[in-house]
Amino acid sequence: MVTVMALLDTLGVASIVPFIGVLSNPDLIETNPVLLRLYTSSADFGILTPQQFILAVGLGVFALYMTSLCVKAVTTYTILRFGLMQEFSISRRLIERYLRQPYTWYLQRNSAGLSKTILSEVKHVTKQAIIPTLTLFSQGAVILALVLLLVLINPVLALTVGLVLGIAYGLVFLACRRYLAVIGRELMAANQRRFTVVNEAFSGIKENKVMALEDAYIHRFSKPARLYSKHLAAAEIIGQLPRYALEAIAFGGLLLIMLTVLARSDGFSDALPLVALYAFAGYRLMPAIQKIFGAAVKLRFAGPTLEAVHQDLLGLKTTKPDDGSVTPLTQSIELNNVSFQYPDAKKPTLKDVSLTIAHRTTVGFVGATGSGKTTIVDIILGLHAIDSGTLKIDGKCIDAGNARSWQSTIGYVPQDIYLADASIASNIAFGVEERDMDREKIEQAAKIANMYDFIFNELPDQFETQIGERGVRLSGGQRQRVGIARALYNNPDVIILDEATSALDNLTELAVMEAVKRLKGEKTVIIIAHRLSTIKSCDRIFLLEKGEVTGQGTFSELIETNEVFRAMAADH
Secondary structure: OHHHHHHHHHHHHHOHHHHHHHHHOOOHHHHOHHHHHHHHHHHHHOOOOHHHHHHHHHHHHHHHHHHHHHHHHHHHHHHHHHHHHHHHHHHHHHHHHHHOOOHHHHOOOOHHHHHHHHHHHHHHHHHHHHHHHHHHHHHHHHHHHHHHHHHHHOHHHHHHHHHHHHHHHHHHHHHHHHHHHHHHHHHHHHHHHHHHHHHHHHHOHHHHHHOOOHHHHHHHHHHHHHHHHHHHHHHHHHHHHHHHHHHHHHHHHHHHHHHHHHHHOOOHHHHHHHHHHHHHHHHHHHHHHHHHHHHHHHHHHHHHHHHHHHHHHHHOOOOOOOOOOOOOOOOEEEEEEEEEOOOOOOOOOEEEEEEEEEOOOEEEEEEOOOOOHHHHHHHHOOOOOOOEEEEEEOOEEOOOOOHHHHHOOEEEEOOOOOOOOOEHHHHHOOOOOHHHOOHHHHHHHHHHOOOHHHHHHHOOOHHHOEOOHHHOOOOHHHHHHHHHHHHHOOOOOEEEEEOOOOOOOHHHHHHHHHHHHOOEOOEEEEEEOOOHHHHOOOOEEEEEEOOEEEEEEOHHHHHHHOHHHHHHHHHO
């Protein structure tokens, strides 16, 4: 397509010579062998006079020009469509790369930064790197073809003009290239700050309102946003400014060419075709040269962003497919001599932990903040790759190759339930397309979570009631029960509650725990407890201190045998 466009552009420029020639001197029809042959042949098409022949040549030149424009339009459409589809392709591949990273990777990344890369930087790379690169190739082909045409006609003049324009644009680019790289890096950093501020402002909107922080966030956003716009404008100006100065040079050069051609020809009519050729070639060349310069500026400006996207796209490895080897729990969950240390942490979070959780028992983990309770549960969830030791399900080791099939048997209720801005039903059947939702399973999960009556009797649209972003139209206890219902939707073998009631008042906690007690003996239930009242009825309780299991047994056994647990119980 690019080659055809360049060829048609060149033919369109070349066709000016014969047309202007016969227009200024009709005698050329009789004296030029090629024109004479064409004139003679055109009689078969009803062209019988020189005037008709000149009109036919003019129409032919116009048709060639229009064809060239059509091909150019199709080429532009193809370039833009290809470039913008690359935006879709790259952003999709990036979100896939990000979502398939291990959980520990997210602990070192900012969610606003990930959103920025997918939604903003990929668009920047597309508009400032991919499309400009395609423009370089397409316009470069046009320039090459036109310069070759001019070289065939007058090599010295063509090469002189080409060198002058090339050196002029090259010097401007060399003068600006370092500055473009600097503002490109600053633009990327400013964009990160923009996304971070916006994310913080709306994620903590309740606290921000109470603390009257609106002006503070507006101020924090304004500085990077202004810098971002300033650098975008600077790059755009650098890409456009040389055009006006160099158009003046080109116009002066054209006048010089006209005078040179006139001085060397026998008369104006002889000089006119060549003058028209150079004028039309300049008309086609200058926009192409300017587009190439603009593309080079954009490429340099987008360099830092392109490098960052490239690193994430190719540097991040996705986890291997799950082998599906883990079947539903039937015997026990075992941790054998498990140790784990977070990246960049100075000491291990877990040290040589060994424990067993029997099938269909209810167990609790208690301990001070930082004792390792959540880390143990995250390991049981298959979220962390342990440093040493093993996690076994029914005697089978869990690793990256089978963690996903193990996770599919778990229902997880975190302390801070994420609720989508959707209906109650959509939040219970979370991640399931609306057409695939099982209403019977939704209602059954709601009944076990002790919220069916509330949904059916108090909500205006029952299960179709919209609950707002992060469930703002529900109370804390209602949100937790939606979380429990969600965990139960797929009838999992194991239910894990990670301090799911720690933020609730006593009465609400009691109602939520009533829902949990209904699962006893039916599911394997693992509870991380902040309040000891939530784990009194557990079959087994594990006490953690500084990453080690220092006690285990029933509530009454630990009261009798463990001084630390006894002190904790006294405090509660």
